[in-house]
Amino acid sequence: MxxxxxxxxxxxxxxxxxxxxxxxxxxxxxxxxxxxxxxxxxxxxxxxxxxxxxxxxxxxxxxxxxxxxxxxxxxxxxxxxxxxxxxxxxxxxxxxxxxxxxxxxxxxxxxxxxxxxxxxxxxxxxxxxxxxxxxxxxxxxxxxxxxxxxxxxxxxxxxxxxxxxxxxxxxxxxxxxxxxxxxxxxxxxxxxxxxxxxxxxxxxxxxxxxxxxxxxxxxxxxxxxxxxxxxxxxQFHPTPFQSQGEAFLISEAVRGEGGILRNKNGEAFMGKYHPMKDLAPRDIVSRSILKEQKVQNSPEIYLDVTHFEEGYFDKRFPSIFNYCISKGIDPRKEWIPVNPSExxxxxxxxxxxxxxxxxxxxxxxxxxxxxxxxxxxxxxxxxxxxxxxxxxxxxxxxxxxGSIVNKSIDINFSELIPISDEYSKDILELKKIMDESANILRSENKLLEALDKIKKLKAVYENKCCNEKEFMEFKNMLIVSELIISMALDRKDSLGSHFMEDSNE
Ligand SMILES: Cc1cc2nc3c(=O)[nH]c(=O)nc-3n(C[C@H](O)[C@H](O)[C@H](O)COP(=O)(O)OP(=O)(O)OC[C@H]3O[C@@H](n4cnc5c(N)ncnc54)[C@H](O)[C@@H]3O)c2cc1C
The missing domain is CATH 3.50.50.60 (FAD/NAD(P)-binding domain)
Known part of the structure; x- marks a missing residue:
């Protein structure tokens, strides 16, 4: 519409x-x-x-x-x-x-x-x-x-x-x-x-x-x-701090200043995956984290700054320091738990x-x-x-x-049916579909399945309107999701952040 x-x-x-x-x-x-x-x-x-x-x-x-x-x-x-x-x-x-x-x-x-x-x-x-x-x-x-x-x-x-x-x-x-x-x-x-x-x-x-x-x-x-x-x-950032549905960013500058990614056994694993180690481009670090999680059979990945000179981390990264402290982690003594996010x-x-x-x-x-x-x-x-x-x-x-403002706008539109239905569960459903299909690792099957589901959801709401801002956002999200999935399907080979598990990197 x-x-x-x-x-x-x-x-x-x-x-x-x-x-x-x-x-x-x-x-x-x-x-x-x-x-x-x-x-x-x-x-x-x-x-x-x-x-x-x-x-x-x-x-x-x-x-x-x-x-x-x-x-x-x-x-x-x-x-x-x-x-x-x-x-x-x-x-x-x-x-x-x-x-x-x-x-x-x-x-x-x-x-x-x-x-x-x-x-x-x-x-x-x-x-x-x-x-x-x-x-x-x-x-x-x-x-x-x-x-x-x-x-x-x-x-x-x-x-x-x-x-x-x-x-x-x-x-x-x-x-x-x-x-x-x-x-x-x-x-x-x-x-x-x-x-x-x-x-x-x-x-x-x-x-x-x-x-x-x-x-x-x-x-x-x-x-x-x-x-x-x-x-x-x-782009999925490799190192947000995950806590209760929140993904608070731990800036890449922390690795720029010497922060090291470690698996649950304390191994600095990035050297296995890229010569630039922790400072490889983000798509590579995020995928390496997923690989390491699979190898270790554990979701635990940490960012270690405990070796920073005393007093440096809290002064250079005060917001990140305060956030970690509020979540019960003291980065001066403990590793920060991280996981990639959109x-x-x-x-x-x-x-x-x-x-x-x-x-x-x-x-x-x-x-x-x-x-x-x-x-x-x-x-x-x-x-x-x-x-x-x-x-x-x-x-x-x-x-x-320059500007000449057009004062006579004669456009009208009346093809939508007003609704007052409950739609918030479908917003969650859409997010789940996107998480499962358009994430760091993608496959043609998952993308096809997602496209089908999104098209069905879109059809439910296509000719409906509602004055709530959240509803309008939802309709926008449906359009944008369909664009993402369709374009991901059109690109068969992996490139940059678009990684198809069923193709070569
Ligand atoms: C946590 C975090 C850390 C980052 N750190 C860096 C960094 O260090 N360096 C770097 O280069 N990049 C960084 N980025 C990325 C960068 O911040 C963003 O890409 C950039 O700021 C986007 O700016 P923008 O002006 O395009 O959009 P935004 O800053 O997101 O602003 C979008 C604006 O559009 C308005 N808007 C949206 N929809 C509507 C609507 N329907 N009606 C009215 N208004 C609307 C919003 O209200 C908002 O005012 C970071 C991103 C995040 C999330």
């Missing part, structure tokens, strides 16, 4: 803006700040402005400051991505990194310093130390500072606890959008919609992602006819190098976009970088096209 709700645009409350940005993560905020101050920009976010994956980022941002490091950052990104990345996009990412990091710093973002210079750390897949960070709460530092600047900008309006339902299109492109703002359905008159809606972690039982990550922007774009690509490439989507809404989709007036940046930089597996700390580099490019594109 083209839209999520029945509506008649002519009868709706109007709200006018030059640019609608959906998402207050790093990519949405950075795009907003770089849009010409003569244009009215409206940012909406599903929960408060700080509930997003950007705020939770720990490790930092990979950035090349020295010209001689450019080629090695490009090579590391391509290698981690299985050489499936679009090389020109990767070059843009790396070459434009420094100037955008400097912009972030001009907005007030502070990174850790060492002897008067920015301190760099290392993570898996990086050949040198090139990650700028603020202890282990880099995302919090960035989002808090960007929000402060956004609030001072007179041309930017923010609505929290709002919800993009759909983007309205006609053959010429974007005509507007429908969103819940202050619990009211509004027709948003705008010719520019930026989808900066983040990831899809909530399609799985175990994820490091925040509650907003249900893939809404991808589903909205798909319904509008945007090209969606590479959805089979989903973390990041490499695919998404296909854009060109300026963040434009195939639909005139629709843009995407950040995790919801498929720019081509992440390939089949993202290099650690390249996603915050993607958010600023391509957020800035989206802003530049909008600035150069």
């Amino acid at each position: 083209r839209y999520l709700i029945n509506f008649d645009a002519k009868l709706m409350d109007n709200y006018e803006t030059d640019v609608l940005i959906v998402g207050s993560g790093i990519s949405g905020l950075f795009a907003a700040l770089n849009i010409d101050e003569k244009l009215k920009v409206t940012i909406i976010s599903k929960e408060d402005s700080k509930t997003n994956n950007s705020y939770m980022a720990q490790g930092g941002i990979a950035v090349t400051f020295e010209a001689e490091d450019i080629e090695s950052h490009i090579e590391d990104t391509m290698k981690a991505g299985g050489y499936y990345n679009d090389l020109p996009a990767v070059r843009i990412l790396v070459e434009e990194g420094r100037k955008n990091i400097e912009k972030l710093m001009a907005y007030g973002v502070e990174f850790d310093q060492e002897e008067g210079h920015i301190a760099f750390t290392k993570e898996g897949g990086h050949s040198i130390r090139r990650i700028v960070h603020k202890k282990d709460y880099t995302g919090k530092e960035i989002i808090e500072k960007l929000i402060e600047v956004v609030r001072k900008r007179e041309n930017i309006v923010c609505y929290e606890n709002s919800f993009l339902i759909d983007v309205l299109t006609e053959s010429e492109g974007v005509k507007g959008a429908i969103a819940l703002i202050d619990n009211q359905k509004k027709l948003i008159q705008t010719n520019h919609v930026v989808l900066a809606t983040g990831g899809i972690g909530k399609l799985f039982m175990n994820t490091t992602n925040s509650s907003i990550s249900t893939g809404d922007g991808i589903a909205v774009a798909y319904r509008a006819g945007a090209i969606i690509e590479d959805m089979e490439f989903i 973390h990041y989507l490499m695919g998404g809404i296909k854009t060109d190098f300026n963040g434009k989709t195939n639909i005139e007036g629709m843009y995407s940046c950040g995790e919801s976009a498929r720019t081509g930089v992440q390939g089949a597996n993202r290099l650690a700390s390249n996603s915050l970088l993607e958010g600023i580099v391509f957020g800035n490019r989206v802003a530049r594109t909008i600035n150069s096209s």
Whole structure:
């Protein structure tokens, strides 16, 4: 179905803006700040402005400051991505990194310093130390500072606890959008919609992602006819701390600083699987953990930092330290129990190098976009970088096209039947299907079975509508899940994070 709700645009409350940005993560905020101050920009976010994956980022941002490091950052990104990345996009990412990091710093973002210079750390897949960070709460530092600047900008309006339902299109492109703002359905008159809606972690039982990550922007774009690509490439982080359904991230920077993965017998097993050991790219470490669990016939895997110099771990990684302590583990003396969980989507809404989709007036940046930089597996700390580099490019594109707001939107839709049924058990069912089929190890049989189940679930709800935000999210999740499973089935051979047990690596 083209839209999520029945509506008649002519009868709706109007709200006018030059640019609608959906998402207050790093990519949405950075795009907003770089849009010409003569244009009215409206940012909406599903929960408060700080509930997003950007705020939770720990490790930092990979950035090349020295010209001689450019080629090695490009090579590391391509290698981690299985050489499936679009090389020109990767070059843009790396070459434009420094100037955008400097912009972030001009907005007030502070990174850790060492002897008067920015301190760099290392993570898996990086050949040198090139990650700028603020202890282990880099995302919090960035989002808090960007929000402060956004609030001072007179041309930017923010609505929290709002919800993009759909983007309205006609053959010429974007005509507007429908969103819940202050619990009211509004027709948003705008010719520019930026989808900066983040990831899809909530399609799985175990994820490091925040509650907003249900893939809404991808589903909205798909319904509008945007090209969606590479959805089979989903990154599972090797080392979240598992506790009561929560997967709290233990940053890769912990291994970058010397943390070692051990099996239940204390053996440092990564050397058996890859020459880069604990700092191999994430897809390899996650699969190695599963192999080791099988070999040992035990789910127990630990991250050991007990050998760190006294006082170092708690000072360098205070949030992780405090979390472990709250769960009864003292990392200075005990190993941290870890297990892989869904973390990041490499695919998404296909854009060109300026963040434009195939639909005139629709843009995407950040995790919801498929720019081509992440390939089949993202290099650690390249996603915050993607958010600023391509957020800035989206802003530049909008600035150069200006704005003429279309005031007469004559679109209506009335094909859905309102329901008040109980659907939450089916959300759980969908997550179970995704866990069983689209996880780290995949097989054609499991994927085919999953596709069949998802199609049946979709058919139940296809022509139904309901005003609850959770129901709309669920319908979006069904679309995104079907895209993931279908694209995984289309890719018969393993590549990067997409590992088919029945094919060769
Ligand atoms: C725990 C954790 C640690 C990480 N650490 C790092 C790191 O150290 N370095 C790194 O580079 N990357 C890291 N990542 C990945 C990185 O944080 C994300 O990929 C990146 O922040 C995504 O930014 P974004 O702007 O695309 O989306 P997000 O920051 O997730 O923001 C999405 C926004 O879209 C809004 N939204 C979604 N749907 C709707 C809707 N229907 N209506 C209205 N609003 C909507 C949400 O409310 C939210 O404001 C980490 C991720 C996690 C989960």
